Structures are given as C-alpha cells and as structure tokens.
Amino acid sequence: MERTPRLIALDIDGTLVPTGSDEVSPAVLDAVGRAVAGGARVVLSTGRSVLGTLGVAGRLGVGGTLLCSNGAVWWDVRAGAAVRRSAFDAAAALAVLREALPGAVFASEVVGVGSLALGRWAEGDLSGDVREVGVGEFTAEPTSRLVARWVGREPGELAARMSGIRLPGATWTSDHVEAWLTVVPEGVSKGAELERLRRELGVDPADTAAIGDGHNDVAMLRWAGCGVAMGQAPEEVRAAADVVTGTLAEDGVAAALGRWF
Template identity: 60%
Template sequence: MTWRPRLIALDIDGTITPLGREEVAPAVRAAIHRAVDHGAHVVLSTGRSLIGTRPIVDDLGLRDTTAICSNGAVWWDTTSREVVRKVAFDPGPSVRRLRALLPDAVFAAEVTGLGNLSLGRFPDGDLWGDVREVSHDELVAEPTPRLVVRWVGRTPEELALRLVDVELPGVTASHDHTEPWLTLTPPGVTKGAALEDLRRALGVAVGDTLAIGDGDNDVEMLRWAAHGVAMGQAPVAVRQVADAVTSTVLEDGAAAVLDRYFAA
C-alpha cells in the first residue's frame, strides 16, 4: 500500500506562495485540496503573524485544522476562528542588545490578531494589520509572541555576520535568507516543537508526517517530519537537513511533492 502522510505541515512564503505575493498557484491549491479530501490534516506552519496568515487560510478554505503562526508561538483554530494557544516573551533585553548591535534597525512587536507596535518605520508591505509607531518603553512594556527586526539598508549576509556568536537572552531567533530580517519568538518555540505537540494531540503516528519549507525557520520543522522536503530555492543549510529537495516555488514545487501521494 502506498504511504500517505496524515499530518502535512506547509510553510507559506516561498513554499505555497512566491515571496512578496499572496497568491497560491492553481496547481498548489489543487494539490492541497486533494490532500484534505483524502483526510490529511493540512497545517499552515508559518513565521507570519496571525493577521497575515488568516487570508491564506480563508483563500484555501481550510477548516477543521490548526494554523501555526509566529513560528509556533500562536495557534489558531480555523473552525472556531479563535486563538487556542499563545506563548509570549519579554522583548526588552533583546531590543536593548540589538539596538546597540544594529544601528538603524527597526523593530515590531506583534499584537496578535490586530497588528504591530513599531519602533521606527518599516517599508510599506512589511507588516500586516494596524501598525502604531511607539517609543522604546512602549514597545517593550508588554510580552509579545513575536518580535521582528529589519536592519534598514543592509543585506541578509551583513545581518548574519553581525550576529555571529551573539546570544540573545530568553528567545529563539531565526534569520530570513532574502531580506535583512530577524524574527524572535519565546525560548524553545519553533515550528518543529509546535508541530510535535499538535501531532500528539491529533494522535498521528511519528512516521505519518510530512513537512515542506524553504527558510531558516523551517529547519526544525523539516527535522521533525518523517519526510521533510526543502524547496528548490532554499539555502544550502536548509536543503542539507531535508530528506528531499523539490523544485522551486515558481515551479510549483510543493504541488509536485503532494501529487506523489494525492494524485489527481
């Protein structure tokens, strides 16, 4: 009997949508729908905040599942449309450290389901929802599930080099490979850890899991899955931890993977 995954974790940006765009390609959409029709739990597992994830969930019509947002810090029930789990951290120590390390960096703390508080101005389109510029003290006054940092005018390579051997207290950090962008979540919170908790709650066997992703924040998710697949345009470090590599997002690589198990 052909193996079919029962729990499928899909990254969004760079996996089911091209970077900077919100459209899911028809082939990818159809492949996701076939997986759902065959009874698989399809979970969007993303670094996006909830407010940036909801439109993709609704566009795909996903119900009776969980969306894992903010790299695992926020869980959203797609049927009740309620946050069912949220883990937050104190952003203060990291903000102070990073402001000293990254001159001209801008910061945004997630306000779940509403938008962000920002210290400095982000380029248009960077943040979802309402964005309110605040002072440093206002930014760090409340715990947040997700803090994002953009080093304005720099490259992803410059950001990674500046943060070599830098330990940020009490957080999990991931770098973007296409923009000078850093995402911080609570300690121990990753897509992989969140998906393991969800797998146990659903009663899915360890060997019945599949994950597809393309970024630094997908590494733990790809390691978690019984079969982890990296997108073709993923950095070498991401492809090296995967069990397989598919074609790029522009070539509908996620559809190619799903079609092996849920053919038309």
C-alpha cells in the same frame, strides 16, 4: 510502499507563495485540495503573524489550527481566536538587537490586531493596524513575536552580524531573501510546536510530512517523517530534508504533494 502522510505542515513564504504575497498558484491550490480531500490534516506553519497568515489560509481553504509566529501563536480558524500563545519579555532582547543592528526597525505582534512599531516601517511590510510607539510602550507587555528589518542591508550581512548572538529568553531566525529577523520565545520552533500538535491529534510520527524553504523550517523538516525542501532553499535547509522538490516558480509544493495525492 511509502506511507501517505496524515499530518502535513506547509511553510508559506517561498513555499506556497512568493515572499509577502497571498497569491497561490492554481497548481498548488489543486494539490493542497487533493491532500485535504484525501484525508490529510494540512497545517500552515509560518513565521508570519496571524493576520499575515489568514489570507493564504482562506485561499487554500485550510481550517483547523494555524501555527503562526514560528509556532508561538496557535490560531483556531473556526473560533477566530488564539488557543495557545507563548510570549517573552522583549526588553532585554531588544537592547541586544538595537546594539547589534544599528538602523534596524522593529515590530512587536499584537495578536489578531497588528503590530507596535519601533521606527518607521515601509507600507505593506506589516499586517493589520501598525502603531508607532516609543521603547517604553513597545516593551511594556510580553510579546509572542518580535521582528526586525535591517534597512539597506543584505540577508548575508544580517546573518553574519547575528552569528553567535544569544538573546535573553528568546530565539531568533533570519530570512535568506531579505534582511529580516524573527524572534520568538526560547524553546519555541516550528518543529517543537508541530510535535506538540502531533501528539494532541494522535498521529504517528511516520505519518507526518513538512515542506519549507527557510532557516526557520529546519526544525520542522527534521521533525517530519518526510521533510521536503524547496528547490531554491539554501544548502543548509536542503541538507535538513529527506527530499528536495522543485522551486517555488516550478510549483514545487504541487510536485511534492503529488507523490502521495
């Protein structure tokens, strides 16, 4: 019989909610609630900033540790504070990105506050206080998360342009829905940070599960004892999983959790 997971990592955008939304379907709310009631530790593991994550966490009733910014920021819900934060010097990475992605706008996370913006972002793209600054202020302090939107371009164009590009001291993942890039410190990934958390919690590797749909979920799906890809995920993401569930529109998370709870 398949083991019931004790630690379950859930992506947000494209997995729990439509991209950019905080609205969780009743079926998914119920399924996550059953998992928590069944004794599982549910961890949101997302590329979103802390502020972009808290709304979904509140709707789900998920407490404990949130792994935000692809794991670069660990946020303790009860304490209302970051308990672990990795950062990198954005200056060198930004120089490469500005040359590779002409016309892109950039944002650097100010944890728990909002973002510094380099260029004008559309309303609603960034959470919290957004302050437009120059390059000097943008790169003055190390950041945990730098994001870029390549305005007017398609996700495939962004992926093609970034193919083979390495960023000093940092690593990047691109979105398959929007021309959006997320950059975090080198060595940080959802999979690496979940492994660190698993060890801290003393959970057996076989008692872990993860559900996701994007390129930044590949390391997480490979990390999990049972990796579950959403039905609409790109082929390379589905290939990294043990199981493929339904799409977001089909409440795939509810179906996946229903096999255990």
